[in-house]
Amino acid sequence: MSDNRSTIPVGPYHPLQEEPEFWKLIVDGETVVDVDVRIGYNHRGIEKISESKSFDQSLFIVERICGICSSSHPIACAQAIEDICNIEVPERALYIRTITQELERIHSHMLWLGLAGHFIGYNTVFMWGWKYREPICDIMETITGNRQNYAMHKVGGVRRDIEKEHVSYILTRLDEFLKQLDMLKGAILDDPVLHARLKGVGILTREAAIEYSALGPVARASGVDIDVRRDHPYGVYSKLKWNVITQDEGDVFAKAVVRILEMFESASIVRQCLDKMPEGPIDSKPKDITPGEGIGVIEAPRGECFHYVKCDGTNSPVRHKIRAPTYMNFPTFRETVVGQTVSDATIIMASIDPCYCCTERMAIVDTNDKELLKAEDLIRLSQEKTRRIKEKLGVK
Amino acid sequence: MTIDDILKNINDHFGDRVLKTEKKSSKRAYLDIYPKDIVDMAGYIFKELGLRFNIASAVDDFDRIEILYHFAYDPSGVIISVRAILNDKDSPSIDTITHVTKAAWWIEREIHELFGVEFEGNEDLRTLLLPDDWPKGVYPMRKSFVVPKRDSRKA
Numbered sequence: 001m002s003d004n005r006s007t008i009p010v011g012p013y014h015p016l017q018e019e020p021e022f023w024k025l026i027v028d029g030e031t032v033v034d035v036d037v038r039i040g041y042n043h044r045g046i047e048k049i050s051e052s053k054s055f056d057q058s059l060f061i062v063e064r065i066c067g068i069c070s071s072s073h074p075i076a077c078a079q080a081i082e083d084i085c086n087i088e089v090p091e092r093a094l095y096i097r098t099i100t101q102e103l104e105r106i107h108s109h110m111l112w113l114g115l116a117g118h119f120i121g122y123n124t125v126f127m128w129g130w131k132y133r134e135p136i137c138d139i140m141e142t143i144t145g146n147r148q149n150y151a152m153h154k155v156g157g158v159r160r161d162i163e164k165e166h167v168s169y170i171l172t173r174l175d176e177f178l179k180q181l182d183m184l185k186g187a188i189l190d191d192p193v194l195h196a197r198l199k200g201v202g203i204l205t206r207e208a209a210i211e212y213s214a215l216g217p218v219a220r221a222s223g224v225d226i227d228v229r230r231d232h233p234y235g236v237y238s239k240l241k242w243n244v245i246t247q248d249e250g251d252v253f254a255k256a257v258v259r260i261l262e263m264f265e266s267a268s269i270v271r272q273c274l275d276k277m278p279e280g281p282i283d284s285k286p287k288d289i290t291p292g293e294g295i296g297v298i299e300a301p302r303g304e305c306f307h308y309v310k311c312d313g314t315n316s317p318v319r320h321k322i323r324a325p326t327y328m329n330f331p332t333f334r335e336t337v338v339g340q341t342v343s344d345a346t347i348i349m350a351s352i353d354p355c356y357c358c359t360e361r362m363a364i365v366d367t368n369d370k371e372l373l374k375a376e377d378l379i380r381l382s383q384e385k386t387r388r389i390k391e392k393l394g395v396k
Numbered sequence: 397m398t399i400d401d402i403l404k405n406i407n408d409h410f411g412d413r414v415l416k417t418e419k420k421s422s423k424r425a426y427l428d429i430y431p432k433d434i435v436d437m438a439g440y441i442f443k444e445l446g447l448r449f450n451i452a453s454a455v456d457d458f459d460r461i462e463i464l465y466h467f468a469y470d471p472s473g474v475i476i477s478v479r480a481i482l483n484d485k486d487s488p489s490i491d492t493i494t495h496v497t498k499a500a501w502w503i504e505r506e507i508h509e510l511f512g513v514e515f516e517g518n519e520d521l522r523t524l525l526l527p528d529d530w531p532k533g534v535y536p537m538r539k540s541f542v543v544p545k546r547d548s549r550k551a
Contacts, residue, residue, distance in 0.1 A: 040525035048537060083424070213449045213499035226448070231470040232423070295424060295466070295475055297450075308453050308466070308477075321453035323503075328451075331501055 004029045008342070010349075010378075012041045023349070030341045035334050050320040055081055055155055055289060062307070062322060067148045068108045071100040072300035073307075073322070074153040079234060079296030080309040081155045087286045091236070093157035095277040098235035100143065100152055101298070102266040102273075106177075107136040108301035109259040112350075113184075116256065119346045120197055121383025125188065132180040135173040142166050157283030167274050178267055185260050196389045198253035202336040202348035205250055212332045215325045216303025217258045218352050222250035228299035240272045252351040289313065300325055302352075326352070343381040399425055399474045402445060406476075409440055424475055426464075431480040431490045434465070438478070438493040438500075441467050447476065449499045454511045456539045461488045461511060482513065492518035510537035 011022035020041035026034040046065060050058040062073040075097055082089065089097075110133035117125025137147040143162055144150035152158055162170075188194060204214065209222040219226055227244040229237040245261040247254035291313040298305050303325030310319040329352045337348045397405075403425055407414055416428040429437055441447050450466035465478040482488040492515040493500045504515045505524040512535040515521060523530070535541060 038524075040523075040527075043525045045536065045543075048541075048543065052543070083421070210448075211498050213497065226470045232468070232473040232475075292420075293426070295477070297468075297475070304450075304468075306450055306466070308451075308464070310455060319453070319455045321451070323451040327502065328499060331498065 005033065012038075025337075025342070025345060027342055030343075032337050032340055032342060032345055035337055037330060037333065039330070047320050047322060051317055054315045055317070058317065058320065059154060060151065063149055063151065065322065065324065068111065069104070069300045069302070069305065069324070070149045071097075071104045071152060072298055072305050073324075075101065075234075076296040076298045076300075076305045076307040077309070077320075077322075078153055078155050079298065080294040080307040081289070081296075081311075083294030083296060084292045084309060084311055085286060085288070085290050085294075087156050088284055089157055090281045090284055091278055092161075092280045093282045093284075094236045095273050096143075096158045096160075096162055096282065097153065098237065098240075099162070099270050099273045100140070100150065101235065102269045103136055103140055103143075105266045105301045106263050107133050107140070109263050110136070112259060113188075113256070116347060116350050119350050119379060119382055120194075121379075121386040122194070125184075128180070128184055132177060132184065135177045139170050139173050142169060154283065156286040157281070159283075161282050162274075162277070170274065171271070174267055174270060178264070181260075181263055181267075188260065189257065192393050193386060193390050193395050195253065196393065197386055198256065198347070199249070199251055201252045201344050202340060202351055203250045204332055204336050206248075208332065208335045209250070212335070213328050214303075214332050215328050216299065216301070217255055217262065218303065218329045218332065220244065220246045221254035221258045223248040226304075228297050228304045232297050234298055236273065236276075237269075239276070240269055242269050242272075252347055255351045289315065302326055303329060341385075342378070343385040346378055346382045397445070397469060397474075398472055399423065399476075402447075402469060402474060402476060403427075405445060406437075406441070409444075410437065413437075423473055424477070426477045426479060428479045428481070431463075431482055434478070434480050435491045435493055435496065438465060438467075439496045441476065441478070442497050445469070449497045450475065452500065452503045452507065454507045454513060454537070456511065456537065458539060459483075460485055461513060463490065463507065463513065465493070487514065488512065489514035489516055491516045494518055494520075509535070511535055512538070 005026060005028045008025040008027055010025060012020040022038040024036040025032055046061055050061050053061055059074045059077055062077045063070045065073050110129050114126045114129030117129060140150065141147050144152045144160060152160060204222045206223045209219045209224045223246060225244060225246050230244055242265045245258050245265065247257055289311055291311055293310040296307040305325055306323040308321040309317045312318050333349065333352060337345055340348060399422060403417055407417065413433050414427055414429060418426045420426060442449060447467035447469045450468050452463055452465045454461055454463045460481055460483050462479055462481045467476045480490060482490060490513060492504055494504060502524060504518050505521055507513050508515060508521045509523055509526050
């Protein structure tokens with residue numbers, strides 16, 4: 001062990017991320033040699049709270065797990081309860097669920113793209129990503145009444161219908177978005193600087209992805225062909241034409257490619273849904289809850305979201321287990337970051353799209369004297385690397 | 397493999413070590429086993445049959461604790477839940493399956509601190525969610541832990 005080994009505490013609070021998380025990076029000079037993660041700063045005991053709420057209320061509780069996934073969790077929870085009581089959901093409601101799911105995926109991926117761009121010093125990508133995400137939030141507001149925390153779903157159906165006059169608005173905004181996304185895709189995927197910066201960085205091998213049960217885009221970028229939408233069909237995905245995007249490299253670039261291409265698939269799914277949606281009721285109005293246990297799985301933007309509900313016949317669950325996708329993707333971070341440089345650590349962390357809120361301040365603790373690095377400094381390190389690569393390539 | 401193939405494979409391989417097989421629907425099944433068989437069972441399901449480890453969830457049943465290990469078979473959309481019942485509520489303990497799949501690393505830490513279940517052979521049972529100064533022997537997800545009521549007049 002060299003004497004240069006030091007610890008960089010990252011977190012627990014970081015204004016750039018959604019949730020607090022604490023990473024302890026052990027570095028030897030510039031190289032990361034080990035990492036430890038501590039979560040729980042934002043633990044709200046939602047599983048316990050859910051046990052004291054009625055089933056209708058628990059859907060609102062799980063919606064508050066994450067502002068970004070506020071369509072995914074309620075659907076998974078509703079599916080688990082529908083699995084217990086064998087409730088049939090009307091077809092129109094399934095279509096509406098699918099539409100909100102896919103719009104959510106687009107806006108989550110755009111949000112990630114913007115942040116990733118910022119981390120490596122491409123603030124243009126950040127500005128574009130977040131600007132072009134706006135039409136999707138507008139569509140969400142039109143459909144559900146809210147840009148986030150939609151309160152759209154309930155056991156046995158959905159709360160609000162998509163009105164006829166909204167369809168043309170949705171399609172116009174979606175077209176507008178697709179045009180911009182197409183431009184963004186070209187700008188990002190053909191950029192030599194981004195190739196130099198992201199390719200071969202933070203590789204998660206296929207074997208490690210299986211060993212850690214990685215999910216969603218993280219697994220698909222490592223060549224693991226899983227997608228809950230296709231494998232455990234829910235909503236109306238089995239009736240539509242779409243592709244599961246996979247890449248083999250497992251590096252940060254592959255993860256970006258998977259997410260960007262997935263947005264095109266999502267937009268196509270929304271279009272098909274609006275086209276095929278039948279008329280009819282949107283709610284089956286279930287009355288009784290039977291004792292039993294049920295499982296609901298859905299593909300959230302970050303991967304599979306898992307809800308297990310056990311019921312004794314009363315109005316509230318005996319046990320409600322929630323597993324968000326990041327819970328499985330987090331531990332893979334150790335596989336990917338060890339051996340990489342500190343300037344790449346930020347983007348590797350960001351590449352799993354964690355629901356975390358990391359650095360407010362970090363400190364490099366030296367035995368001789370103390371040096372304080374703030375969050376901005378780590379991002380600066382990352383951005384300087386991009387600048388160096390740009391100079392080497394002669395790109396302005 | 398359909399759900400019947402998976403259940404047949406497991407039953408053939410384990411014989412009467414599977415206490416009960418309950419097929420809830422064409423995509424979901426629940427199996428009861430003895431806690432001592434969990435490593436063999438998880439190893440067979442994960443390594444031989446190639447199922448993906450979803451998550452484990454513990455349930456407090458007042459006089460006992462049951463742990464459900466959920467495994468998903470993605471090609472046919474099946475989820476198998478393996479149930480191990482720990483009858484000794486005072487010092488519940490079960491073997492770790494982190495040697496079978498690293499994906500169980502965090503959830504074992506979580507169940508350890510929230511339910512007080514000891515995972516034999518797991519050396520990394522540090523606190524994951526609770527604060528460092530959380531009192532020993534208090535397990536917030538157990539039914540005996542009641543969330544304190546708050547008086548609005550003291551707000």
